[in-house]
Amino acid sequence: MADRNAPGAIEVIKVPDYEAMVIGAHPDDADFAAAGTSALWARQGKKIVWVIMTDGTEGTEVPSMVDRELMMVREQEQRLACEVLGVQAVEFLRFQDGHLVNNDETRKAVVRLIRKYRPRIVITHDPTQHIFAPDPDEEPDETAYLNHPDHRATGNIVLDAIFPAAVNPHAYRELLVEGFLPYQVHELYLFNSEHDNTYIDISETIELKARGLQCHVSQFGPQANLLEGVKRWAAETAREAQQKKGLQMQYAEGFRRIKLYIPGKEKGNQEQPSETQQEQAAH
Ligand SMILES: [Zn+2]
Numbered sequence: 001m002a003d004r005n006a007p008g009a010i011e012v013i014k015v016p017d018y019e020a021m022v023i024g025a026h027p028d029d030a031d032f033a034a035a036g037t038s039a040l041w042a043r044q045g046k047k048i049v050w051v052i053m054t055d056g057t058e059g060t061e062v063p064s065m066v067d068r069e070l071m072m073v074r075e076q077e078q079r080l081a082c083e084v085l086g087v088q089a090v091e092f093l094r095f096q097d098g099h100l101v102n103n104d105e106t107r108k109a110v111v112r113l114i115r116k117y118r119p120r121i122v123i124t125h126d127p128t129q130h131i132f133a134p135d136p137d138e139e140p141d142e143t144a145y146l147n148h149p150d151h152r153a154t155g156n157i158v159l160d161a162i163f164p165a166a167v168n169p170h171a172y173r174e175l176l177v178e179g180f181l182p183y184q185v186h187e188l189y190l191f192n193s194e195h196d197n198t199y200i201d202i203s204e205t206i207e208l209k210a211r212g213l214q215c216h217v218s219q220f221g222p223q224a225n226l227l228e229g230v231k232r233w234a235a236e237t238a239r240e241a242q243q244k245k246g247l248q249m250q251y252a253e254g255f256r257r258i259k260l261y262i263p264g265k266e267k268g269n270q271e272q273p274s275e276t277q278q279e280q281a282a283h
Helices: 029-033 035-043 067-085 104-117 149-166 173-178 203-214 227-245 275-282
Strands: 020-024 048-054 089-095 121-125 187-191 198-201 252-259
Touching (some): 020 029, 020 149, 029 035, 035 048, 035 198, 048 067, 067 203, 104 149, 104 173, 121 149, 149 187, 203 227, 227 252
Parallel strands (some): 020 048, 020 121, 048 089
Antiparallel strands (some): 187 252, 198 252
């Protein structure tokens, strides 16, 4: 337990170590949503870490499958996928699949990892996205998708971990003795959102994305060829990028990007205009 008498940390770290931490509820979630971006950034020499919140033990239709065996299989599949993508680290928090809740235990686990890796960007599920449903009159052959509760819980846990817990010198003081100082995340990218405002061109990593997904044999079978499907979805996102932002891409991943901290723009620090301000002034 936390020692409530311990003093808070003196320092809040704002200089990142890793470029991005990608946090998914289940093995394979981030593979669909952010694998192309992860592989692209890894190729550019940036450090990427993936985090899987649950043990994935509800992800089978085989009733005889033992939970522990499935967990180990899915973790191994996720490790292989991360290797294909060039992701440097992967962490498994092993909370029970299907039962993830936003509580002190889950938030603290994420705070520990944020303070450990110090990612500039955190990428995760959009917790505000509950229902994906087309208008039945406009698209009578389409059914709705009710976003998985673990996905929404993950989004909420991660957002609450980023602010205020990870950055607050008084929060989770017991982590200080483990060497995990408060840290300020710079940006948040939310996936599976209906409010995408940022598109990453993944044309050069689209094949890696498909190969990564194919590592999840327990989910898609040993013979799965997912390249065509992956290309179709990413081309749809690229069309959206064209319509919304006028961007020309063959294949894209879309995110709702949220800026949380701009270096040099601390409260009370008015001397230096930020890059954005300088850019705007130049136009
Ligand atoms: Zn999932």
